[in-house]
Amino acid sequence: MRGSSGPSQAICAVVLIAQLDGEIIAASALARLLGVSKSYLLKRLQSLSGAGILTAMPGTFGGYRLSKSAETITVLDVLDAIEGKRRRPSLKRASQSGAGIVPNCVEGALEKAECAHRIALEQVSIRDLVKKAEAKTAT
Template identity: 45%
Template sequence: MKLGDGVEQAIHSVALLAGLRADRVLAAAALAEFHGVSQSYLLKHLQALSNAGILATVPGPNGGYKLATSAAKITLLDIVLAVEGTAPAFRCAEIRRRGPNPLPAVATIRPCEINAAMLKAERAWRNELAKVTIADVLSSVAANDRDGFIDARVCAFLELRERHQPAP
C-alpha cells in the first residue's frame, strides 16, 4: 500500500503545530515554508484535518492553524483517515465472477479469501497507527535529539512565524 505525500505533510504539520503556545497560530504559508512543500497542496490537507476536528482554524489577517485538541489525543490513524479517507485500502471487485470462465454465484457465496486476508492486514495496520499519538512521536523525537538540533530548529522557526491570538 502506498499513502499519498499528503499524509507525511499532514503528520509533520500537526507535529509542528503541537509546539505552539496555546494563544498562537501558524499560517499555512509558514507550515509550507518550514517543510519546503507546495502551499496549495498542503492547504488541501490542512482543510481535511480541520474538517476532521484535528486542527482549528482562526480566520483573519493574523489567523492560521492550531491543534483543536491535545497532541496526546491525536493518533497517526486519525491523521491518515482525515487525509486519505476512511475507505479500506483494498477493495474486492469480485473478479472471481468475471473473465471467460467465471465462477457461478453459488461458488462465491463465501467471502473471497484474498479479500479476508487483506482486510485482516489492514485492521492490524490501523490498530497499530491508532496506538501512536502525536505526543508519542514528539516524545520519541525529543529523546533522540541528543544535540538539540531538531528542537532548536523548531523553536527558532516558531519564534519568527507564529502569530499571537488575542483573548476573545
C-alpha cells in the first residue's frame, strides 16, 4: 500500500472497515494494515467521519466503523469526502484569458468525460469492492 494516494488509501480503509461487519477498528490497527502512519490516516478518517461515511468511537477501546451500510456508500462518496466535490479548473476562464490553452471544442468533450467518470464511480459501492476483495482471497 505504500505510495498510494490519499483517495486510494481512503477507499482501502473503508473497504477494510466494511469487512469487519460493524466491529470497531482502532486507527493505529488500520494504519498498520494499510502500511501508513497513524497521523497520515487520521486525516482521511476525519474527512470520512465528517462526511457521514464513518463513525468515530471515542475512548480507550474506540476506533472507527461504518456509519451506514456498505451497499449505500459509493466510491464517489469516499472520493468526494477526501477531495471535496472539486471540479477541474475552469477551462472557460483559461481559454478566455488569452492563453488559448483549451479551445471551446475541447471544453465540451472534457466536461462530458468528467460527468461520465463521476457516474461510473457512483455505480460502484463499497460492498462491491468487499466482494471483489473476498473473492481474491478465496482463490
